[in-house]
Amino acid sequence: xxxxxxxxxxxxxxxxxxxxxxxxxxxxxxxxxxxxxxxxxxxxxxxxxxxxxxxxxxxxxxxxxxxxxxxxxxxxxxxxxxxxxxxxxxxxxxxxxxxxxxxxxxxxxxxxxxxxxxxxxxxxxxxxxxxxxxxxxxxxxxxxxxxxxxxxxxxxxxxxxxx
Amino acid sequence: xxxxxxxxxxxxxxxxxxxxxxxxxxxxxxxxxxxxxxxxxxxxxxxxxxxxxxxxxxxxxxxxxxxxxxxxxxxxxxxxxxxxxxxxxxxxxxxxxxxxxxxxxxxxxxxxxxxxxxxxxxxxxxxxxxxxxxxxxxxxxxxxxxxxxxxxxxxxxxxxxxxxxxxxxxxxxxxxxxxxxxxxxxxxxxxxxxxxxxxxxxxxxxxxxxxxxxxxxxxxxxxxxxxxxxxxxxxxxxxxxxxxxxxxxxxxxxxxxxxxxxxxxxxxxxxxxxxxxxxxxxxxxxxxxxxxxxxxxxxxxxxxxxxxxxxxxxxxxxxxxxxxxxxxxxxxxxxxxxxxxxxxxxxxxxxxxxxxxxxxxxxxxxxxxxxxxxxxxxxxxxxxxxxxxxxxxxxxxxx
Numbered sequence: 001x002x003x004x005x006x007x008x009x010x011x012x013x014x015x016x017x018x019x020x021x022x023x024x025x026x027x028x029x030x031x032x033x034x035x036x037x038x039x040x041x042x043x044x045x046x047x048x049x050x051x052x053x054x055x056x057x058x059x060x061x062x063x064x065x066x067x068x069x070x071x072x073x074x075x076x077x078x079x080x081x082x083x084x085x086x087x088x089x090x091x092x093x094x095x096x097x098x099x100x101x102x103x104x105x106x107x108x109x110x111x112x113x114x115x116x117x118x119x120x121x122x123x124x125x126x127x128x129x130x131x132x133x134x135x136x137x138x139x140x141x142x143x144x145x146x147x148x149x150x151x152x153x154x155x156x157x158x159x160x161x162x163x
Numbered sequence: 164x165x166x167x168x169x170x171x172x173x174x175x176x177x178x179x180x181x182x183x184x185x186x187x188x189x190x191x192x193x194x195x196x197x198x199x200x201x202x203x204x205x206x207x208x209x210x211x212x213x214x215x216x217x218x219x220x221x222x223x224x225x226x227x228x229x230x231x232x233x234x235x236x237x238x239x240x241x242x243x244x245x246x247x248x249x250x251x252x253x254x255x256x257x258x259x260x261x262x263x264x265x266x267x268x269x270x271x272x273x274x275x276x277x278x279x280x281x282x283x284x285x286x287x288x289x290x291x292x293x294x295x296x297x298x299x300x301x302x303x304x305x306x307x308x309x310x311x312x313x314x315x316x317x318x319x320x321x322x323x324x325x326x327x328x329x330x331x332x333x334x335x336x337x338x339x340x341x342x343x344x345x346x347x348x349x350x351x352x353x354x355x356x357x358x359x360x361x362x363x364x365x366x367x368x369x370x371x372x373x374x375x376x377x378x379x380x381x382x383x384x385x386x387x388x389x390x391x392x393x394x395x396x397x398x399x400x401x402x403x404x405x406x407x408x409x410x411x412x413x414x415x416x417x418x419x420x421x422x423x424x425x426x427x428x429x430x431x432x433x434x435x436x437x438x439x440x441x442x443x444x445x446x447x448x449x450x451x452x453x454x455x456x457x458x459x460x461x462x463x464x465x466x467x468x469x470x471x472x473x474x475x476x477x478x479x480x481x482x483x484x485x486x487x488x489x490x491x492x493x494x495x496x497x498x499x500x501x502x503x504x505x506x507x508x509x510x511x512x513x514x515x516x517x518x519x520x521x522x523x524x525x526x527x528x529x530x531x532x533x534x535x536x537x538x539x540x541x542x543x544x545x546x547x548x549x550x551x552x553x554x555x556x557x558x559x560x561x562x
Contacts, residue, residue, distance in 0.1 A: 117192035125203045134205050153199035
């Protein structure tokens with residue numbers, strides 16, 4: 001691997017919309033999926049990532065580079081992750097969580113899941129349905145019954161569906 | 164960087180592709196009230212959110228909150244979430260109320276005796292026997308356990324704990340009872356223990372509807388108010404032996420077997436004000452006998468050579484007690500990231516140690532009236548939608 005030779009090895013990643021990205025191997029192997037390919041010797045040419053589009057991959061690579069430049073200091077890594085995700089909208093976060101899952105990057109996965117949950121915290125049921133692409137399959141009576149079941153949890157809950 | 168908006172439909176497709184475990188991972192991070200609201204999204208989310216898979220995952224991810232209540236104020240048991248971040252001036256101003264509940268809804272004058280994986284254990288003492296209750300303050304369900312047949316004359320000789328086994332995740336109530344011949348002298352530990360005529364240990368696995376008898380431990384005396392310290396799938400008590408010495412009695416909730424190991428070596432004293440607690444994932448012994456509160460932690464679980472002094476908190480002013488018959492045990496509840504420690508001062512008060520000022524003060528989070536005396540219960544509790552209705556053979560009521 002990179003460290004053995006002294007010259008950093010660069011990998012070329014290809015998104016599913018055929019964009020090519022160069023990334024240092026040391027950063028790219030944060031992805032277990034990519035690391036396995038490197039270890040299996042399949043990384044000689046271009047690594048195709050069929051489940052990630054170019055825009056999301058660019059973002060993931062920014063993260064890979066940023067986080068791998070931070071020495072082993074969990075607090076600093078955490079604050080980098082918080083900052084990295086702070087300006088991402090819900091759609092981007094959704095793309096990122098799928099990419100992190102496909103690339104098997106547990107630290108990114110964890111951070112994005114937490115961020116999505118944080119965004120959801122103040123949203124209404126309608127907002128959640130819209131953003132998650134879920135159809136309301138309750139009858140009005142059923143929905144009322146579910147609400148009734150946990151009546152106290154609805155008291156004093158405010159929602160803010162902006163963004 | 165300006166990002167172009169995409170067609171939302173493609174995004175919805177993406178989210179539909181989300182593997183179930185990711186959905187579970189995301190939803191399990193929501194505050195408990197939000198989870199209830201998410202049940203209203205659709206049928207499949209409702210099913211998901213009440214599946215044992217989700218509930219177990221949520222319990223394992225949740226940071227426990229604080230449950231606090233008073234025996235004399237059963238209408239006002241309260242559960243809080245902590246905000247534990249570095250840089251807070253003081254923690255008693257940073258918390259959110261999760262819910263409040265009334266234990267009169269299921270039992271008059273009961274005492275809170277434990278919390279395990281979302282459920283609470285209450286005991287109502289009725290002259291010489293106990294009525295036992297399990298409730299979930301989030302789903303507002305409760306059950307009364309069938310009578311266990313134990314009738315006791317000395318409350319020092321009976322103890323009850325509630326815990327969850329490590330592998331099979333079963334909720335269990337354990338009752339240990341040493342029957343004594345009280346026609347004979349029972350003043351000292353040695354007397355009491357030499358008069359034990361029978362030892363009984365009963366286990367109730369939630370969902371089975373029956374008490375089972377198992378091999379009891381050797382006779383010993385329990386701290387009268389100890390609710391046990393649960394860690395690593397074991398419940399621990401600090402107990403007294405016939406010779407007046409103390410040891411840790413350990414019950415493996417999974418295998419239902421008892422063992423003992425040595426506590427830290429405490430300085431010799433007529434008083435013994437030590438209680439066992441769990442801080443983080445570490446079994447700790449808190450010694451309030453002298454002018455300092457000393458918290459020992461067992462660095463390597465099960466290795467009684469690994470007890471180390473973890474915190475030494477200087478007591479000052481009203482917290483020093485010189486009387487010989489003082490019984491006030493301190494139970495640390497939570498160590499915050501900044502080193503501050505929340506503790507229960509016996510059953511009387513909540514105290515708070517500031518790592519910055521190295522001093523203890525009364526904890527203002529829940530206003531306690533000085534005149535109210537004993538009966539305070541404070542412990543960590545993880546809120547969950549685990550429904551008692553999911554346990555077979557239990558007749559569940561609402562409160």
